[in-house]
Amino acid sequence: MSQTKYLSISSQKGGVGKSTITTLIASYLHFTMPLKVAVVDCDYPQWTIENFRQDDLALLKKMPEKMAEFKALGKKAYAIIKCQVKDARQQLEDLEGAADLVLVDTPGTLNIAGLPELWRQLDYIFIPIEPDAATINSTLAYTDVLRHYTNKPDSSLQGFYCFWNKFVKNEKQTFFNQTEKIFQEEGVTLLGSRLEQSVAYRKSEVRSTMAPMRKEFYHLGIKSLLEEIQAIVFPVKEAASVAEKA
Ligand SMILES: Nc1ncnc2c1ncn2[C@@H]1O[C@H](COP(=O)(O)OP(=O)(O)OP(=O)(O)O)[C@@H](O)[C@H]1O
Ligand SMILES: [Mg+2]
Numbered sequence: 001m002s003q004t005k006y007l008s009i010s011s012q013k014g015g016v017g018k019s020t021i022t023t024l025i026a027s028y029l030h031f032t033m034p035l036k037v038a039v040v041d042c043d044y045p046q047w048t049i050e051n052f053r054q055d056d057l058a059l060l061k062k063m064p065e066k067m068a069e070f071k072a073l074g075k076k077a078y079a080i081i082k083c084q085v086k087d088a089r090q091q092l093e094d095l096e097g098a099a100d101l102v103l104v105d106t107p108g109t110l111n112i113a114g115l116p117e118l119w120r121q122l123d124y125i126f127i128p129i130e131p132d133a134a135t136i137n138s139t140l141a142y143t144d145v146l147r148h149y150t151n152k153p154d155s156s157l158q159g160f161y162c163f164w165n166k167f168v169k170n171e172k173q174t175f176f177n178q179t180e181k182i183f184q185e186e187g188v189t190l191l192g193s194r195l196e197q198s199v200a201y202r203k204s205e206v207r208s209t210m211a212p213m214r215k216e217f218y219h220l221g222i223k224s225l226l227e228e229i230q231a232i233v234f235p236v237k238e239a240a241s242v243a244e245k246a
Helices: 018-032 048-062 064-072 084-095 115-121 134-145 174-186 215-220 222-233 234-246
Strands: 003-010 037-041 079-084 100-106 122-129 159-167 190-196
Touching: 003 222, 018 037, 018 048, 018 100, 018 122, 018 222, 037 048, 037 084, 048 064, 084 100, 084 115, 084 234, 122 134, 122 222, 134 159, 134 174, 134 215, 159 174, 159 222, 174 190, 190 222, 215 222
Parallel strands: 003 100, 003 122, 037 079, 037 100, 122 159, 159 190
Antiparallel strands: none
């Protein structure tokens, strides 16, 4: 069985937070856990996470105190490998055994050559959903497709899970409650964590590829999401063996 876990924060809807959340997860797990993380950025031609990294490196060069903070982490930055979806298969194979966790960032559309092959190589898919009807409908269509790849002999995909992003606490909860009921009826798992809508997530120092997120942002739902994802991807028995490696 593969030691390397492959996951993607994925959606067929653009702008729902895929790249931002992928970066937050990668930085947290790589810099604060005994895990070697790699990111495969196949969001061609945007390559958002690779661009994040270039911006972060420029910032570190300009600000010695940021560079000192990075050095104090005592760990090399994680690799960000950019490619197109059609070439991702090979990149993922090359990372087998070289990383504990590979996060794959994909474009916000399904109409791309190589995407079904990529789903088969992933262990888990996590789908951010925004509170609007178009996103909900497109997510249900996406999960219908993913079902065909889940727990099948020719596929590694073990599960897919949705979670709220850009959640507004003070908004009327009717829409959220109705959506949760529909998802339950459709047999689609919705995680309990809700990432709040916050300008913090737009800031480069919060979603840095060179530092873990700061604790002051944990309350915005991201820490709870990370814990839920970690429990799914690294269940207790495996988590213990990862800790032993440290
Ligand atoms: N919880 C949040 N609160 C506020 N803004 C957010 C949140 N999550 C993401 N954003 C913002 O939403 C925008 C889209 O995010 P991001 O680029 O991560 O989405 P994406 O799904 O990767 O988009 P694309 O489909 O273009 O690849 C960005 O400006 C990001 O900062
Ligand atoms: Mg993106």
